[in-house]
Amino acid sequence: MQMLIDGNRCDSCSGQTFAVRNPATGTVIDTVPLGGVEDIDRAVEAGTAAFEAWSTIPARERGRILFVAAQEVRRQNRSLGALLTAEQGKPLREAIDEINGFAYTLEYYHGIAASNHGEYANLPGYGHALVSRVPLGVCAAIIPWNMPALIMGWKVGPALAAGNTMILKPASTAPLTCLALAGILGEAGLPAGVLNIVTGPGETVGRAIARHPAIRKISFTGEIATGRRVMEDAAPAMKRVTLELGGSDPMIVCSDADIPAAVEGAARGRFYNCGQTCTAIKRLYVDEKIAQEFTDRLTERIRSMRIGSGMTEGVAMGPMNNRAVQQRIVDLVEAAREGNEGTIRTGGSVPHGEDFHAGYFYEPTLITDVPQDSVLLAEEVFGPVLPAVSVTDLDEALSLANKSRFGLGASVWTKNLDCVDQACSGLKAGIIWVNQHLRIPPEVPFGGMKESGLGRENGYEALEDYLEKKTVLIRP
Template sequence: MKMLIGGEWKAAASGREMEVVNPATWETVGTVPSGGHEDAGAAVDAAGEAFAPWADLPPVERGKVLFRTAVLVREETERLAATLVAEQGKPLREATDEVRGFAHVLEYYAGLSSSLYGESINTKAYGRIIVERRPLGVCAGIIPWNMPVMIAGWKIGPALTAGNTMVLKPASTTPLTTLAIGDLFLKAGLPAGVLNIVTGPGETLGEALVTHPVVRKVSFTGEIGTGRHVAETAAQTMKHVTLELGGSDPMIVCDDADLAVAAAGAAGGRFYNCGQTCTAVKRVYVFSDVADRFRELLVEKTRAITVGDGMEKGVRMGPLNNAAGLERIETVVEDVRDEAEVLVGGKRPEGKGFFYEPTLITGLPVDAPSLREEVFGPVLPVVEVEDLDEAVAAANGTRYGLGASIWTKDLGRAERGCRDLEAGIVWVNQHLKAPPETPFGGVKWSGTGRENGPHALERYTEEKALLIRS
């Protein structure tokens, strides 16, 4: 496949290409251009030319294009989901849900397009004050490989609805489905240049987008180190920035919780997408009085997970997406073997693919350093605590603050969890779900800004004040 620039499919200016590999089989499933600074410049130029006509369209007309694209995506769900499995590795059921979720996001913002608003204030001293919300201009979206389709929707939907144009850079390991969706945007009538999709390494292509003086906003999803660099670099040209930088999401299981439901929630919340989700359950704090029974139920749920190629029937967990991720998970488990007990898993199966068994660990002290970092893979530590005070303190004892959950039947405990847990989103008796109506983002080092909901629309606009005296 080629890059989408200005409504046309183009190779990289350098002629170089990158292979896309199936993480379950190590087979090459496609090639894409390996773009650089020249390609980024061409995409930004195309987006710049398309901006004024697109921004001048009535918002409802922009929404109609998004809705038509959503219809085409739903019609092509089977093909798109199979492509997503091949490049990312997740089971077909999860890939299908993600593609449908992308369509849902577009439908949501298409609906919001009729309600974009400003403010009007009448004053005696100054006349009428009107506050308009104007689109920013050319925006850059940099998306990761773990949820490439859904996160693309979180950036494209509000950006285009608000009247901006966009240059989107998918991760190098998962560009194929995003490019296929780009073609559907064109078929739905999106004007050339409004959405451009470029492929290439982050250190060249991504850097070129972040430094380009015409780009007015960068929305980046990825890890903390890169996110800090994006923020520092974007500040040089006063760009707007949204950063979602991962999390170490805690799950607190109180002694009055429905343990069977909580165990199912922990297994689903951790091992979905092979644990490669920013808001996955990364650590469980369970009250000591019910810890033994909770572990028994969680072990049962974990052992029932079938691992394999995502296209195979009955598979519930695929491989990690890449070799580096697999190596990190192996290191994490080996580093804690001396102080913890591995209840389930703890090793890589034989054969091809970046597979690792779903793994449960117990026995770590509540202040173990490994509990404070993000573990991006199928490893779940279960830690005993005495009460809610200890659980909340441990949950907050990290630089991350993306998501958290508390499992209890007590309304007072639930309210305290919602109030005191340092996270951008807190679930009660559930974890992981983030519908497009929900503002999504973190506190502390998990990032700045929000995606989803009407809040995201605001972050793709800026206020313009008009003072009118008749």
């Protein structure tokens, strides 16, 4: 498959390619161009050339193109889901849900695209004040491999609805679905040059995006260290930056919680997408009065989960996306085992057997009685491992939950409204769920506190962030 620049499929200036592999088998499923700095220059030129016409198209028409594309994506959701499973690894039903999430996001921005009205005020002594909102110009997005279709929608939807042109760099291990979705947008009427996709490594393509002086905004989702480099590289041109840098989301289970519902929530919230989700449950704090029953039930629930290829019917959890992230999980669990950091209740190793030997699989794992200084609680564990801690009450749970450099999401499970109020007031997180976890509708802003990032995706807030305010004062 080829890159997309100025509406045309094209090869990289270097003429080189790299392979995309199926994480369930390790086999090559396609190759894409190995982009470089010159390709970003070409993409910026294409975006600049397309910007004037696209930005002056009525917002309602821009929204209509997004809506037409969304309807076609829904019609093709099974084939697009199969492509996503092939390159990313998640079960097909999860992949189809993600494809539908991309469509839902475009539909949302279609709905609010025309709501970008200016403001007027008659100010005595100054005259008439007009405040308009205008698009920024050429913007860019750098997205990860864990939820490539959904995160593409989060970034492309508001940027295009606001009248900007866009350069997108997908993850090297999962670029194919993004290219397919961009093709559908083109078929829906998106003019050439409005959305350009360049494939290649972050060290060259991503850095070229961050440093290019003509790109006015970057939206990045990924690791903290990489996010810092994006900020540093973007600073000389004073470009806007939105950073979603992951999290270590706590789940707090109070003594009065609905235990079966909370157990199911923990299983789904941790092991969805093989635990490779920024807002996945990554730390579990359970009131000691129910801890034994809760962990016993959760252990059995986890043991019932079937793992395997995402294309196999009935599979609850697929492989990890690539060998490096699998090895990271292996190393973390082995270090915890050697350091006696808790009790492995279930899982804790790479599965054996003919169906697993070539893929990047890891067993869904629950570790209880984890000490507070464990790396499993301090860092973002991006895989199917759930550390659990017993706490005396909600006060202790909140204290431990906030003892983290991350502040993306959190959830509290309780029937007590006073506990809900205390948790929602006390938790330092950008999004808080009550008796649920993980799902994020496009209508609400999403982003983190502390080192989990800057700015917000989704909602009207994201549309606003792709617009510049211009003030005009008229003296009668």
